[in-house]
Amino acid sequence: MIKNKRQIQAIHPALRQAKMLLLVMTAILIVANFYLLSSARQLAQSYSDQNNQATWFLFQLNKEFSELVSMSRFSDQGENYRQETILHYELTWSRFDLLLHNREADNFMRTPGAEPFFSTLFDRFQQLEYALLQKQTPKNSAELHRSLKEIYQAMVTYVNTNFRVQSPLYKIQMTQAQQLAYAQYVLMLLLFVCAGLVSYIMHKEACFNKQLAMTDTLTGIPNRLAMMRCIKEKIDYMHPFTICLLDLNGFKQINDRHGHHAGDRVLHIIAQRVKRRFSVYRIGGDEFCIVIDTCDDANINMAFEELMGCFSDTIHLGSGINVSLSTSVGFARYPEDSLDYNALIRHADKNMYQMKFTRKAKAST
Known part of the structure; x- marks a missing residue:
């Protein structure tokens, strides 16, 4: 009987403190993700020069595509994640369309090999729409993530090889954008880990409270x-x-x-x-x-x-x-x-x- 009381006194505060700590960490990670999104948007808005408009389109495509690749990994985790992945897909689709068809990007796309490459890449990208709209399973989600990542890596490799912009400001901003994308990816993973731990602790706490409600504290038998x-x-x-x-x-x-x-x-x-x-x-x-x-x-x-x-x-x-x-x-x-x-x-x-x-x-x- 005394042992049961000590367990009740020891376990419940530990669960409560762990849950509160994880909730605080989750809130901090959410704020950090919003901050990174805001920073990424501010970085994108810094390209206001008309002569760099095509470069701006390419940067936006890279930003939205990297977020899509990150989010697609979790498209099987529920309807909210699936809808979020579809939203990022539509944003990336619009960035592709702007890069290929906006007149302000004509000079950029006249570079030898640029238009065929991005047109082919866009076709491969559009072929994934059917897979995205289907019901997501862990296997489908992993396959979708792999296909998107391959297209994204092909684009990054091509740009790094063929479009070396000499502007120091552009290089700095591109580095910042990549760091923000990586940081957001890491923070998102941490956010999901914390959310999972909070859910687990809340489940254990509910089981503990249920057992406590069903137990006679004096004798230790069911009530x-x-x-x-x-x-x-x-x-x-x-x-x-x-x-x-x-x-x-x-x-x-x-x-x-x-x-x-x-x-x-x-x-x-x-x-x-x-x-x-x-x-x-x-x-x-x-x-x-x-x-x-x-x-x-x-x-x-x-x-x-x-x-x-x-x-x-x-x-x-x-x-x-x-x-x-x-x-x-x-x-x-x-x-x-x-x-x-x-x-x-x-x-x-x-x-x-x-x-x-x-x-x-x-x-x-």
């Missing part, structure tokens, strides 16, 4: 709520079973004579004894419930004998104090006695008190 879920689940699946309600005889006298601490120890010891043989639940005070997966008379009688054996030994409270307990038992069978949860509980409760009163009557005579 009334867990019993209700167990019985209703068996009823839903129409599995025959027997419930056995227990009420401890003599527990109040132990509480009054030796104190509540002794009473708590008695409840814990009894719960552990019964737990070794049955699926037992504490439903309140000194009342317990056992669920047995059978309605057979022979098995029920055998279970009753085993249950009585849990009360045959005395309980040691320390300081030379030993106490004994007995129990009153009430059975109810599904579906013989009732098909309803509440009716089964009432039936078992009635039988339990009938046994208790019968014992009292025999004791008085």
Whole structure:
């Protein structure tokens, strides 16, 4: 019991602190991604000179294409990522179209071999549209990412080989753009890692809270709520079973004579004894419930004998104090006695008190 309490006190704060830390990191990464996007846009806007318009188109194509390649890796992670990938595809498509058909890029495209190369590259790019619009699976997403990356690498290699711009400013800005793209890619990966860890911790925390809600903190066994879920689940699946309600005889006298601490120890010891043989639940005070997966008379009688054996030994409270307990038992069978949860509980409760009163009557005579 003490160990369970310490685990509850230790695990829950650790989960909460880890979750808060990851949420803060996720927020920071989101802000950093927005900052990089803003920086990339500001860098793109710096190309205002009319004579460098074609170079600006090429830079925009490189920027949008690099973001598309990064995003395509996660297109199978959900509809939001898929729509984001489609958006980047459309943006890259428009950059290709501007580079090939805008009059301000005519001088740039008159360079020998430029127009055939970019036209062929654009055709390869458009052929991937059908694959992008299909339902994404991990395999399809990986294939799409590989194909886009090949086209992108071909474009970068061609530009680096054939269009060496001598402007120092252009070289600096191009380097900055690549660094921003790489940094954004890394930050995006970190963002997804943090989001995954947050989801995992929240799942574990939900499982922990669910287990906590279903457990009696005093005895460490399942509580009334867990019993209700167990019985209703068996009823839903129409599995025959027997419930056995227990009420401890003599527990109040132990509480009054030796104190509540002794009473708590008695409840814990009894719960552990019964737990070794049955699926037992504490439903309140000194009342317990056992669920047995059978309605057979022979098995029920055998279970009753085993249950009585849990009360045959005395309980040691320390300081030379030993106490004994007995129990009153009430059975109810599904579906013989009732098909309803509440009716089964009432039936078992009635039988339990009938046994208790019968014992009292025999004791008085």
